[in-house]
Amino acid sequence: MTDLLTALLATCDERGDAPALRSGALRLTYRELGGRIRATAGGLRAAGLEPGDRVLFSVRPEPAGVVLALGIVAAGGTVVFADPGAGPELFAARLALTGPRWAAAESLLYAASAFRATRWAARRRGLLLPAFDRLPVRHVYAGRWLPGVPRGAHAAGRLAAGPTMSTVDDAPDREALIVFTSGTTAAPRAVVHTRGSLGAGLSVLAGRCALGPADVVHTDQLMLGLPALVAGALWTMPPYGLAASAEPVRYASGLRGVTHTFCVPADFAAVLDAIAAGRVPAPTGLRSVMLGGAPVPPPLLRRATALLPGVELLTVYGMTEIVPVAAATAEEKLAHDGPGDLAGTALPGVRVRTAPDGELLVRGPNLCRGYLGEPPLAEHATGDLARLDGDRIVLVGRKKDMIIRGRVNIYPGLYEPAIARLDGVAQAVLVGLPTGLAGDEKVVLAIVPDGPAEPVVATVRAALPALIDAGALPDEIVAVAAVPVTGRTAKPDREALRRMLERQCASR
Structure with missing residues (x-):
């Protein structure tokens, strides 16, 4: 190792x-x-x-x-x-x-x-x-x-x-x-990595994204910076030590002469805004953009493909316990028109399987030793529900995000990517709101419209019956200016969204 x-x-x-x-x-x-x-x-x-x-x-x-x-x-x-x-x-x-x-x-x-x-x-x-x-x-x-x-x-x-x-x-x-x-x-709870599991993570990543001495990597993320150093490449770091979304023009300007970069989706969206507005030119020489840390919505990939032609957009799936696990190109993700979110193909050395309840289980040389104070891990239960489509991993939801309506269990991750692919939808998140009945929730679809709200909501409402299972159709569709996020990777904060929607419903 x-x-x-x-x-x-x-x-x-x-x-x-x-x-x-x-x-x-x-x-x-x-x-x-x-x-x-x-x-x-x-x-x-x-x-x-x-x-x-x-x-x-x-x-x-x-x-x-x-x-x-x-x-x-x-x-x-x-x-x-x-x-x-x-x-x-x-x-x-x-x-x-x-x-x-x-x-x-x-x-x-x-x-x-x-x-x-x-x-x-x-x-x-x-x-x-x-x-x-x-x-x-x-x-x-x-x-x-x-x-x-x-x-x-x-x-x-x-x-x-x-x-x-x-x-x-x-x-x-x-x-x-x-x-x-x-x-x-x-x-x-604390994840413990060894020098070997970290080294193995670099090797696993190199199986999909090979770096060499001629490459220049621009990021403040260790996930790509350390592999760059081990490969003999040049690692350039934002001098301000903040996320790209804080100063997108400055970050985008730092991409001149860069071959690879890593961003979380929210930061990358800010960089694309700066390029689209003409505040900074599209970087020349850029070959690959790695995206990870949060779900990557299809509209972001479509926009990036248009603004950065010829640049490989690679989405990386992983978690603190084992990173990376799988990768998919923008073309692969956008071509996936079935239910769920394509995480990609398991990377070399990583083994995946599903438990009887559909939870994705992963292992590999880059798996952490375990949790501090607990027995060593042989396999990691991700908390993600998935199906294996050949050698590809398709995520269909989070165990803890399940919505219960009547006798139907609804997994938001199974449907949100398809809804987000509709014209005029920048983001789509399904949440359950309490109805007062034990074990029952009202399903609310929150969408961030890319344009006037009313026509987008009408378009979504008309398209949903042919797009998602009847048992998952929302009771209500609400347009919001933005979905609350949490953490440095700006993942959707479903609990904060629930509270926001409850206040909106109560004020009507």
């Missing part, structure tokens, strides 16, 4: 003075990148970090953060991605579960959480910051020193400039990354 760290460092040694990382004015060659990773690892070891130590990590996706994270893993530590906005109770529960001995955060985060005034300023913006400066751990800060950084904290920049660790062991079975996923304050 490939060890992510030793594979990357071998590329650094081989590529030498070739460009590796670029962000704004910062340029790192492979020699410099490998040197900084080894120096960070050596500095952490000298400061007392021991193999197996876990490090709470709250540093934005930028070159310094990449070097620090890889240096932690090279030193034998585990990066524990920590969301500082999770709220004090959930943060405390996650802290108790992982038992970190170190914390690595930006100096701005330490400053913002250390003082009452800055905590209140963050709270007014909806961010309930834990007191990072008072965590009973050793500290590393990224960026320039600011008041609030704990006394004795180590500067990440100084670690990267010190003596290097002479050797990095090849240890594919060593714990490397912990990412929190579904779970509650009472029972948080």
Whole structure:
């Protein structure tokens, strides 16, 4: 099994003075990148970090953060991605579960959480910051020193400039990354990846999207950035460390000379808006756009195909526990006119099957070790309902999103893609609203119209009987300006949509 760290460092040694990382004015060659990773690892070891130590990590996706994270893993530590906005109770529960001995955060985060005034300023913006400066751990800060950084904290920049660790062991079975996923304050859940499972993920992706030294990858996502580095390509990162939707013109301008990029659908839509409005020219030389992290609606693919002719649009299906699982091109997804959403063909090395209730089960060399504190995983139950069409995976819904109307179980994912393919529909989401009868729900179809609402609603209402099963026909069709989203990948927030629709119904 490939060890992510030793594979990357071998590329650094081989590529030498070739460009590796670029962000704004910062340029790192492979020699410099490998040197900084080894120096960070050596500095952490000298400061007392021991193999197996876990490090709470709250540093934005930028070159310094990449070097620090890889240096932690090279030193034998585990990066524990920590969301500082999770709220004090959930943060405390996650802290108790992982038992970190170190914390690595930006100096701005330490400053913002250390003082009452800055905590209140963050709270007014909806961010309930834990007191990072008072965590009973050793500290590393990224960026320039600011008041609030704990006394004795180590500067990440100084670690990267010190003596290097002479050797990095090849240890594919060593714990490397912990990412929190579904779970509650009472029972948080954390996915554990090893250096080997992460390395295997790169190999699986390479089976569908081969990268090489001549390629240039533009993204702030590790999913594509790390494979680019292992392949010897140039990874360019947005200098502002924010999602593309925050500054779409700036992000699109960064695509000049780029061959590959990765975006979540909501961010990519903002980039397409900038190109369509003429605020930035369509990128030349771009060969592939990878989309993942959330469902990719057909209108987005049609629009991208028109604005970026000749560019391969590749949708990637996966989850925290195992990524990637499957991939499909825009042409394959748009040609799929049956029920459900085509996730694509399982990638090399990944094995899939369905349980008796239709839930998709997946396994492969890129499967995580398991959940922290639980037995190792041999197979992952995705929570997605699917059917296997030959070697292709077609998603038909989420187990938890099932709507019950009378004696009929309705899986929204089975029908939403077909509805979204109708002219004038930008997005379609089916939800169930309580009727007051035990175990029964009213089915409401929320659509985001691409134009005047009334004629689009009328067109959808007329088309539905021939498009979806009679048992799934909605009781009501409602046009909304936008569907609420959740998380960095901007997935539809069905619970928030339910609340919004309930308020609309109550106000009538």
